[in-house]
Amino acid sequence: MSSVVTELEVRLGRLRLPNPIAVASGTFGYAREMAGVVDLRRLGAIVPKTVTLRPRLGNPPPRTVETSAGLLNSIGLDNDGLEAFVASHLPYLASLGPPVIVSVAGKSYEEFVELAGRLDGVPGVAGIELNISCPNVAGGV
Template structure:
């Protein structure tokens, strides 16, 4: 049997299949459907310093080959997360990676430090790339700002730091390199692409916030491109995100350079997709005559 474990600098995972923040609730909602302990890791929905009501409806709209969402980081805040959600999550026998978002560098640092000191947290993901809130992508579009916030969070937080980056930039390699320079244990590529939907008969946007983040199969080619470019430009481990729903999708991301993947939109219509992918992974590795996941990461053969 091939080894499914992967290493992302200080973060060790038993397999490369994780569930993405915002698509799996706080895991408790899924316990009757999914054997969460089998997952490589769980990312609960992003938390902020104070409770957030999120954006006005509509918040989600189905579009061709994907989903537009404009949730606006709706959450109960860090105090409620630690008091009510983390005790349950810490009992799940897998890596719990907590996604945090701040309006300022100081908020990111304070959240990272506080969450990182909690029992049962394996890593902190800095959500530097939410397109649905004011200032949500500021730290993910400016390389130097990204480096500073990652470095400050790394210095304050005792657990591994992941940086989730936006594709809504001209050169994602520069931002990823800055995150690596700041000490990120891995970068997560990609968050959603900015988009919108229009009701032409009513002559109005469908989303209450006008624009939102596009996820699902439509963005997979963009995500693969970003993973490949960052893999070629840096040595930082990568977690691939974007339109992953089948074992072929998983293997494409691994071969392109990702060490692990996060399953997002697919959780909505197929909640058991992640554990099925774990079951299928050994067979896919056997097709490549690989003894481990790490053996195929970044094995893409480019034309000469």
């Protein structure tokens, strides 16, 4: 029996992903929640839940509703804020191996610039995703 090796590497600009499987922001929390379900080290990239400059409580419950076509959610960017993310969540995420792409959301152009600037050069941050389309936040993102 012969062994076939398939190369799955993907490049996004200068970023190299070992494979094309990246979890979507907002679906995976900060990854700890999924450690017993998915072998996190085998992912191509981890995109944890979106981060804002300051902590956000998100929308009040109920946040999800079942429909005949599936589920609808309205989380509202519930997150711990940038400082807590970098101090508490990023070290764990970076220890897993796959590149970490940090999703950020701001209320203004200036906030996006500040978020990107504060993440630039932070060990463990392989890339930045701009969340410019969260419809579940009053006033939009």
